[in-house]
Amino acid sequence: MKKTSDFEFNDLQGLLRFGYGGLTDTCFMLLDVVNVDMAREWLSTAPISSGIKASSLPDTAMQIAFSKEGLSALEISKTIIDGFSDEFIYGMVRSDNCSRRLGDVGHNAPKSWKWGNNAVPHVLLLLYAKQGGIDAWRKTVEDELFKKAFRLIRLLPTTDTGGNRMEPFGFEDGISQPTIDWALRQGTDPHERDRYSNLLAAGEMVLGYKNEYGQYTERPLIDPAKDPLAEHLPNAEDDPTLKDFARNGTYLILRELGQDVPGFWQFLDKVSDSEPNKREKLAAFMVGRERDGTPLIAEHIPGVSRKDHGNNFTYDLDANGVHCPISAHVRRANPRTGDLPSGVTGFISQLIRILGFGQKNHDADLVASSRFHRILRRGRSYGPTLSPEEAIQPDAPIAERGLQFICLAANISRQFEFVQNSWIINSKFGGLQQESDPLLGDREPLLSGENTDQFNHLDSLGAKQKVCHLPNFVTVHGGGYFFMPGLRALKYISSLTTKGSHNES
Amino acid sequence: MTPQSTFMIVATVSVGQLKKLRDLLGAMNKIPGHADPENALIPFCKFDQLHFARFVIIEANTAHEIREFGVNPRPWRPALAFLGDVDGDMHAFLADLVNNAEPGLKAIFSHCEDFSEENLDMLQWLQAHDIRPNANYVNWLGRTVKQIREEVILHQTLSRYLQEIAHDVDWEDIRTVRQKLLSHVEMEKHKGRLTLSLPEPTSREWKIRNLFHLLGVPLILLILSPLLLIALPFFALRLRMLERSDPELFIRPSYEHVKVLSVQEDWDVSNQYSVFGDVKPGLFRLLTFKFILMLTNYFARHVYNRGFLARIKTIHFARWVFMDNNHRVFFASNYDGSHESYMDDFINKVGWGLNLTFSNAVGYPTTTWMIKEGAQREHAFKYTQRRHQIPTEVWYKAYPGLTAVDLARNSRIRQGIEIRQENDAEIREWLRLI
Ligand code: HEM
Secondary structure, rough: OOOOOHHOOOHHHHHHOOOOOOOEEEEEEEEEEEOOOHHHHHHOOOOOOOOOOOOOOOOEEEEEEOHHHHHHHOOOOOHHHHOOOHHHEEEEOOOOHHHHHHHHHHOOOOOHHOEEEOOOOEEEEEEOOOOOOHHHHHHHOOOHHHHHHHHEEEEOOOOOOOOEEOOOOOOOOOOOEEEEEEOOOOOOOOOOOOOOOOOOHHHHHHOEEEEEOOEOOOOOOOOOOOOOHHHHHHHOOOOOEEEOOOOEEEEEEEEEEEOOOHHHHHHHHHOOOOHHHHHHHHHHHHHHHHOOEEEOOOOOOOOOOOOOHOOOOOOOOOOOOOOOOOOOOHHOOOOOOEEEEEEEOOOHHHHHHHHHHHHHOOOOOEEEEEEEOEEEOOOEEOOOOOHHHHHHHOOOOOOEEEEEEEEEEOOOOOHHHHHHHHHHHHOOOHHHOOOOOOOOOOOOOOOOOOOEEEEEOOOOOOEEEEOOOOOOOOOEEEEEEEOOHHHHHHHHHHHHHOOOOOOOO | OOOEEOOOOOOEEEEOOOHHHHHHHHEEEEEEEEOOOOOOOOOHHHHOOOOEEEEEEEEEOHHHHHHHHHHOOOOOOOOOEEEEEEOOHHHHHHHHHHHHHHHHHHHHOEOOOOOOOOOOOHHHHHHEEEEOOOOOOOOOOOHHHHHHHHHHHHHHHHHHHHHHHHOOOOOOOHHHHHHHHHHHHHHHHOOOOOOOOOOOOOOHHHHHHHOOOOOOHHHHHHHHHHHHHHHHHEEEEHHHHHHHHOOOOOOOOOOHHHHHHOOOOOOOEEEEOOOOEEEEEHHHHHHHHHHHHHHHHOOOOOOOOEEEEEOOOOEEEEEEEEEEEOEEEEEEOOOEOHHHHHHHHHOOOOHHHHHHHHHEEEEOOEEEOEEEHHHHOHHHHOOOHHHHHHOOOEEEEEOOOOHHHHHHHHHOOOOOHHOOOEEEEHHHHHHHHH
């Protein structure tokens, strides 16, 4: 049996393992490479934090990721770049089809984004520091060499969290995350896990390892005979004659999401007849948790410690969404479904379910198995806090507020894009009608004219309560796909030389 | 009940006509790949019995892959296929089609070989070019377009009315709420704004044929079972040998190809899907393929005709068709959701079924015992299905915005009007559907 400590954490960027919650202050920069040699030189000594657990909280941390444009600017060979997925190569705004699926239409359309719609910046640099320490850390990082090597394209707004995990609407965030199977112990046989489990194959989050299908996700592999520089890269586990450029790396998905906090609470207040309790209840229904993070459902599930009250539940016993509406944000974003609909007790009942029978509920089994569609969220909020009580005032102070949504995943299409499309934006999710994610929906009607701007929940008698004409609460301001390399791959990137003797002979 | 039937008219495109044909078909569209229902050539919306239709130009883009088996590709000339799913007899539909759209049909099929306008009987020509599927799937046997449309109006009527009265009714007294709704339905019917037609009587002929099929297939299998039993070990041996030796093709589809396909996708809640490829060489694969499709057809016809195909509830219609003298196979479906979620269903919900059929096709990822692995080799599977997918020139769906689950729910709402619920809990459940 393997141990968690066997994992190559020293080659992993720390963000895959930690959220750096203790480092409350952040500075997220989008950069372009302006001088390749200097950029490489800077990269070769940049203190990128690894996944090794330090004995005490560090004062600062730094993480780095590159867009495809960035890898090209750093003269990574086309053969390597072609080994990445289409989503990464062609990007988040690669086609109208992609925008339709991600809900980047109407007011979210890329044409009104602040960045990422024309050219994706080369580098995403994430700086973390303890409270009050970010300015000094940024100064240290931005030395003379750095300034010559890179140009700042955009400073993504962030705000010191002050140690609390409240997102701008006022909800506790970052409670539920997949537990990564660093020890690589868990079997990955499909149909082996009828029920939901929070434990996830490392290959779902880190490239170069087996994913939930027991397979290795597509990624660039290098023949070391043709590229001597690759010698120091890790071997590809599925083909030891090749070097794995992406091992211990992953994709980083970034979306800048503006949140209309007064708009959110004023709308809720209006439809709740200005009754604070009703308003709170409705807000909790929309998110799927109370503001302090308390789930709307209590139950024990495997893979989650009994002590983790915030995550000890599935929706199996709440098929109709009496306790937590089916459309609630967290229920859409992670429906906590297993491989088979509930009720499997043995071989026969399993077989019956595989064949599509034995379902108690007409709307049973409409949602995909969750383990193939998990993401690791690492976002940070920005903007001044505004309590619901303040937000409902007609003169509530307007300010830029929102979330720098960051998530990590080894397969952009199957994880992030699937969750965003089939679960969050889809107005037919789980058999629903006319409703998209209450927080994130784009509210655009379907081609047939059918609305998608409702939110339905059940009252205590089980009667459906409709809230109609939800306005937009969230607006996409920009986004892009990045590759967050392992540390040896970073070394490879920084040790290339322009004349290119490293490359295919 | 009015059973559904299908047609698939196929004709080879004349030399030099491909581009012109493509442009002509493209002009029928409103948005990429999606027919304008009122287009001048074939105004699909005029045909009340038509569920889905598509024009697809079948090209063998992946024909070279069979070389991996040491076999030379057979020649294939691009062929135009016009396929659709209709209520009632497909011959009656074709006659109706010719009556209403003969000039359009002629304009289109004049780009094909074997078509001359002189003394042409269009209906006969269509019938002569129709090919039958080896397996066919209908999401809900007997649910007509007319019924679907009536039930949509019923749902909308009830939903609007419920919203109107929501604040004035006493939700504790659920029976009165139901009574109000029922009276409203009666009112609307009376005013002629709502119709709930009774199903047509099922034709005797169809019933008898269906019964013969229902009993005949198991009977023949039973008679053959001693033979099949003897053959089984040899079958298993041969199967495992082939599974070990068949080459697995791990070829990523070009992004250009993916782009052509995806421009047409995700405009509505449903999408179309057509794939075309080679049957693996050898009699063993062909017979296995045919046998499995025969079973698929049997189960689709008699078991999976009530809203689900094994665990999948998102497919409206699907068909498997052998072409080119059994050397090639064509699969077409109409499904709800995105392509990625369709593939997710294929892999995670019915991977075993997909493996049983398509493991006999060139390029399919390696299976073990025909049901294991295969689709679960995620990338190999996703690559191969995308590579073999061909774009659709024109696609028509009679009820945009509605998923198969929506249709089933609307039917249940209607059932609740016709059959009184027994207790309050059932009434509440019914009300939740609205
Ligand atoms: C401004 C936009 C957003 C807001 C305000 C927001 C808010 C929240 C909140 C309050 C939670 C509950 C805390 C928790 O369970 O950890 C949550 C959970 C979650 N959100 Fe979001 N979110 C936003 C955007 C997104 C997006 C774009 C995605 C993915 C595409 C996403 C995916 C998730 C997931 C996967 C969970 C965890 C669900 C679970 O495992 O139970 N969120 N979000």
